[in-house]
Amino acid sequence: MRPKHKHHDQQPTITATKWCTGCSACVAVCAKRQAITMQPDKKGFFFPKVDAKRCNHCGKCYRKCPSAQLQQGKVQLTPGNLLPMAAEQAQPAFTPHYFALSLKPDYKELYGCTTTGTAFRISYAFIKAGGLVCGCRFNYESAEAEHAIASTVDELKAFCGSKYVQSNKHDVMAQIQEHLRSGRKVLFIGTPCEVAGLKQLLNEQEQALLFTIDLICHGVPDPQSLKLYLKELSSQVGAVHDLNFRAESWVPLILKAQGSEGTFKAESNNTHYFFAFTQNVNLRPSCYHCPYATLTRVGDLSLGDFWGVASLIKDFPYPEAGVSAAIVSTAKGAALINTLQYHTRNVCEVSADVMRATNISLRQPATLVPPVREFYYQELARTQSVVASVNAVIARFGKQA
């Protein structure tokens, strides 16, 4: 059968630039022919590039691409999956539940976790039960965030803490598929678009052993900005070997970078990197049109911050220690959250409306202001400095860029 799409030499045509999330599922789909590699564009975002000499136009990458399939109306988001449009298949078998929860001990203090360490604690139980966990860690040598597979608790510690940048998936999707085929249970933790890519890649049998946690997601900055920012930090404190975007406390957020010659510490919201991230200056194009910024979640379990807990839940204790928002969308999600049983400090089930109120990322995608974004990248190309580029953005557009 002839494919419905064509690949050009440079541009990804599996799906439009605007929709491609960079999930890297297509690389794994084409693992045998190895026709697809992820290559950075001018702004530093990774997009699939197809080698025309290796491609046999089978069309598999297009048929498995979650973004292309969503755009074509071939699949829809249902609790815990992307399923074909056929109504009987899309019927959710499980009613989602919504929770606010805090944990003991303080995993932020112990391992630099971000909200409560719920992701870490669940991963810990998963490893102890003989499973593998795929999560995101910093690679300080290549100055990037990357996904990797952990089989020990020690390896898990590098996953602690949110890396506010798009991770390099390398070939983890194909590795996960291999592990599942050989009968290993795997827990994947990542952004919803990554979870969607993985689920599209796998058949039903492979999915049976897969568990997923998606993060409530504001968007991801380009890897190039992080690389340049790390270089700038290193010029102040020596080679950075430990970066935490949200260290020490839940509120205020503290950015801490430990270098070979000193430590940089500042309120995250006052740093140039966080300004670009939170003000939507340097997010991936797909993040401004994200189909996953909704209460219907693609993962079995979803985790984020339960912002505004003091006003939304009367008398919820220990809010200062960090409170997670958790959405359980499937029976597997319930099994994951049940492993927290003896480690929760407080748990409170809330309504869908209260959950939606905690977080703008459950209601709408980040807002794009094209001139601000273009100006930032122009300045970044010119100055090779995140600090200078953000200063230039603020000088031209003000702090509410």
Ligand SMILES: Cc1cc2nc3c(=O)[nH]c(=O)nc-3n(C[C@H](O)[C@H](O)[C@H](O)COP(=O)(O)OP(=O)(O)OC[C@H]3O[C@@H](n4cnc5c(N)ncnc54)[C@H](O)[C@@H]3O)c2cc1C
């Ligand atoms: C890019 C990004 C944007 C986010 N936006 C929001 C938001 O708008 N609102 C909200 O409530 N929460 C958001 N979160 C989620 C929040 O920051 C915490 O990750 C979440 O509450 C889990 O906290 P924890 O203490 O349980 O995780 P920890 O125990 O600290 O573990 C962190 C987990 O996150 C995974 N992870 C870290 N960085 C990445 C990455 N770049 N890509 C994929 N996976 C990663 C790790 O594998 C690990 O499993 C975002 C997270 C990321 C990475």
Ligand code: SF4
């Ligand atoms: S599978 Fe993922 S990386 Fe590949 S084209 Fe689709 S969205 Fe982009």
Ligand code: SF4
């Ligand atoms: S059409 Fe087939 S061979 Fe070509 S890149 Fe896509 S999956 Fe690979």
Ligand code: SF4
């Ligand atoms: S905002 Fe959407 S497209 Fe962007 S990283 Fe998050 S889930 Fe993916």
